[in-house]
Amino acid sequence: MPTKVVTLAELRGHTTKDNIWVLLHGNVYDVTKFIDEHPGGDEVILSEAGKDATEAFEDVGHSDEARALLPGMLIGEFEKGTNETKAKSYQSTAAAAAMENAVEQTSNVFYFVPLAAIVAYFAWRFYS
Ligand code: HEM
Incomplete structure (x- = not known):
């Protein structure tokens, strides 16, 4: 069981070839030693670094077999309460928050537009 808790920071x-960690299914792995042996090449893992x-x-x-290699590289559990999707990009926390806000507002618009159309339709039916 992982004991160490790894923060997003x-x-x-750990994003360089001689010191590289990746997050997989909520656990953080040190793939530094493995990267040269990776059958899929080092580039693909490097692009997921950190x-x-x-x-x-x-x-x-x-x-x-690939999954069986993971426990040997385990560093610890990724900190809970951190939105893992935020770790997918290098956005600053502020930018990520702004992004989430924009997404939320967009879905509000998508909700509102059909609703307004329905209301307009019934108003038209009623008055004509
Ligand atoms: C970090 C832990 C990883 C481990 C332990 C690992 C291990 C392996 C192993 C053992 C194989 C050989 C095929 C197999 O057994 O499935 C493989 C293939 C491959 N891996 Fe990974 N891998 C890791 C991460 C990644 C990541 C992050 C990518 C990302 C894009 C990736 C891309 C690939 C590709 C494209 C192949 C296919 C190579 C081929 O068939 O020519 N791997 N990996």
């Missing part, structure tokens, strides 16, 4: 501090690599890892459909 710590994760992001980020949530879960999606990239799962998209490839890694084998059980």
Whole structure:
């Protein structure tokens, strides 16, 4: 069981080939020693350095053998309460918050527009 809790800042501090961590399924792994042996090459892992690599890892459909290597590289659990999607990009916290806000507002608009159309339709039916 992982005991150490890794913060987002710590994760992001390990992005070079000689010191590289990735986040997979909520756990942080040190893949520094493995990267040269990776059958998929070092580039693909480097591009996920310091980020949530879960999606990239799962998209490839890694084998059980590949998964079995993970416990040996485990550093610890990613800090709880941190939105893991934020780790996917290098946005600052403020930028990420602004982004979330924009997404929220957009979905409000998508909700409001059809509603307004329905109201307008019934108003038209009623008055004509
Ligand atoms: C960090 C932990 C990782 C481990 C332990 C790992 C391990 C492996 C292993 C053992 C294979 C050989 C095929 C298999 O057994 O499934 C493989 C293939 C591959 N991996 Fe990873 N991998 C990791 C991360 C990643 C990431 C983050 C990517 C991202 C994009 C990636 C992309 C690939 C690709 C494209 C192949 C296919 C290579 C080929 O078939 O020619 N891997 N990996």
